[in-house]
Amino acid sequence: MSQYTVQPILFYFSQLFILCKVLGIYPYNLQVYQNYSELKKSTIGTIGVVLSMIIVIVLYNLLIYSFSDKDNTLKTSQSTLTFVIGIFLTYIGLVMMVTDQLSALRNQNRLGKLYERIRMVDERLLREGCIIDNTPLRKRICVMIVFVFVCELTIMLSTYIVLIDYTKWKSLLWIFSCIPTLFNSLDKIWFAVTLHALQQRFAAINRALNEMVDEHERYKMASRNDKKNFVNNKEKQIKGFLQDVQEENVNLNYLYAELSGASASDLAKFKLGKNRIIPVGTAAATSINNFNQLSTKKKNNQMKIMYESQLNDIVKVEEKLNNFCQLHDEICEIGKLLNELWSYPILVIMAYGFLIFTAQLYFLYCATQDQDIPSLFLSARNAFITGIFLFYTSGKCVYLIYLSWKTSLESKCTGICLHKCGVVVDNNELYEIVNHLSLKLLNHNVDFSACGFFSLxxxxxxxxxxxxxxxxxxxxxxxxxxxxxxxxxxxxxxxxxxxxxxxxxxxxxxxxxxxxxxxxxxxxxxxxx
The missing domain is CATH 1.20.5 (Single alpha-helices involved in coiled-coils or other helix-helix interfaces)
Structure with a gap:
């Protein structure tokens, strides 16, 4: 463990960082990241993000203009409700992308500090004996990137081939219909993976506390077993001692018979008196030997078991529990900062998911009734494409809510694990320490929300x-x-x-x-x- 070095968590974001940098989603310095795995503000990167935003907005509006003929017929042929819903939801994806990029520009100085604080937490956890393996984060990021591109390409290509007249040149603009959702998905991968990393660190603290409890349980069980074995061995030694004394009595009877000439029947009736002398070199020596072996061996084992449980040393366990509570508070503060940095993008994506999911099902109903639908919702004309679109859109929102809920739940489990330490030891002094630290944990918890409107x-x-x-x-x-x-x-x-x-x-x-x-x-x- 002393040879283990803490690797910055950003080291495992390399594929995602390069992809976001090339597409113009994040403005950070590429060279600094490759050399030091840090996020530093970049003026050139900021200009690149702004240019990327302008280009996508222009091309997206050109796409809408090229399909405006169908929307004009929609206004005359269908109800005003369908037309208004279509116009409003046509631009909500673009609003979502712009919110993500503006938030990235606003958070340039603060996001790098957040990951630096996570690295410092990892170092403190290492000193407490908790090793955080960040290697699975790279695999998780790769899987999520592949999932995003597969869903985006499947929806875009299937709609283009099945529902659009691709013989016209303007149909090529349909490629830009997936750009806003692609940018948003890549940005949310950053949030999701960072949130999962915080959950790992809460789980590491809880796991360490549970290991201390399990260790003390094993210690108590071993102590009970040793006491039983000690009593059983004592009984065996006493029985052996009495048996040795009886054998020595038989030998002495034979010696008296030889010296006194008494018969065997007389010796059988003869009973030893209180002052009868027994040879010391035989039974007594062996019995004393047996007791010495018993006492020395059991004492050594008992002393060895006494130091196997950390919870027996109140001074050390108080220091360890204090360190864990301080780490818990620091991770909670990092979680609050993470929620603050992504508060507006989270609010927009939840609104987007709710509205788009409802609208897609509504336009699917309209398509089954042979009614016209907005041009950017042509995927609703095909049930298979609609299913993929709904799975992809709802999957992003549900996964973010689930991760936030699990992370908040993991942070609250620390207090439960802390009380287990007090219960298993059943010591008044440790109870006072646990109650004092529980008040600190109660005042420092993390709860993720969308700008305070609702909890995730x-x-x-x-x-x-x-x-x-x-x-x-x-x-x-x-x-x-x-x-x-x-x-x-x-x-x-x-x-x-x-x-x-x-x-x-x-x-x-x-x-x-x-x-x-x-x-x-x-x-x-x-x-x-």
């Missing part, structure tokens, strides 16, 4: 799921009402058209009849004349 936990996830269902039903009801009103208007207009036609026919027939009568009378009068 399972309760929020259940609420969002219920909200999506409720709003989807409301939108479908409005759509049905709009379609029924439209059909009623069409039927009224068609009825009026039929009435107008019948009136015209009646007027034509009346005029023709009048003409016929007039011509008949005129001809009759001319004939009479």
């Amino acid at each position: 936990n399972m309760e929020t996830l259940y609420g969002i799921s219920g909200g999506i269902t409720s709003y989807l039903i409301i939108l479908i009801q409005f759509n049905l009402a709009a379609q029924q009103a439209k059909e009623a208007m069409n039927s009224i207009s068609s009825t009026r058209a039929l009435d107008n036609d019948s009136e015209e026919q009646q007027m034509n027939s009346t005029s023709s009849l009048t003409t016929f009568i007039t011509s008949t009378i005129t001809s009759a009068m001319t004939t009479e004349i």
Whole structure:
């Protein structure tokens, strides 16, 4: 453990950093990162992020303009609700991307300090005997990057091939429809992996406390077993001693028989008196030897077991528990800073996920009713593409909520693990230490939220799921009402058209009849004349 050196956590972000740097998502200095694995502010990087933002905005609006013909027909053919939803949600992805990039520019000086604080926490954990293995973070990042690109390319290419007329040159602009969500996903990988790293450090503290408890449990069990073995060995030694004494008595009886000439029957009746002398070199020597072996061996084992439990040394365990609580407080502060840096992007992505998920299902319903839908939601015309899109969009939001909930839960488990140490020892002095440190842990906990509007936990996830269902039903009801009103208007207009036609026919027939009568009378009068 002394040879182990703490590697900065940013060392394992190399693939993600280079990808974000090339795409213009993050503005940090590439050379400093490659040499020292640190995030330093870069003026050139800032200019690159701004240019990338402007280029994507221009191309995205060009994409919307190229498909504006379909949106114009949508306004005339469908309800105003569908048109307004389409226009609003068309730009929410672009707003999400701009929020991520502006937050990256704002946090240039603070994000590097956050990862430096994580490195210092790792060094302090190492001194306490807790080794954090950051190697799995690289694999996790690679898996998430591959997942993002597979989903983005699948949605974009399948929509382009199946639903878009790719014979026209302007259809190539459809490639830029996935850029905002791609940028957002790469930015959220940074947040998710950093959050997972904090969860690892909370888990390391809890694991160390649980190991101390398990170690003391083994110590207590071994002590009970040693006491039982000690008593059993004592009983065996005493029985052996008595057996040796009995054997020596038999030998002495034989000696007395030889010296006194008494018969065996007389010796059998003969009982040793209180002052009977027993040879010291035989039974007593062996018995004393046995007791000496027993006492020395058991004392050595007992002393050895006494120092196997750290919780028996109150002074050392108090220092260790204090260090763990200080580390816990530092990780909580890092978690609060992480939540503050990504507060606006988290709020926007949660709003995006809620609105897009609801809108995609609503437009899928519209597609099943042969209704026109906005151009950027053409994927709703295919159930398979819609399924992939919903899985990808909801997966990002659910994963972020789940990680935040697990990290917060892991931080609260430290107090439980701390109380286990006091319970297993059952010592008043240790109880006082544990109660004092528990108050500190109670005042330093971490809870992740979206700008304070709602917490990122399972309760929020259940609420969002219920909200999506409720709003989807409301939108479908409005759509049905709009379609029924439209059909009623069409039927009224068609009825009026039929009435107008019948009136015209009646007027034509009346005029023709009048003409016929007039011509008949005129001809009759001319004939009479």
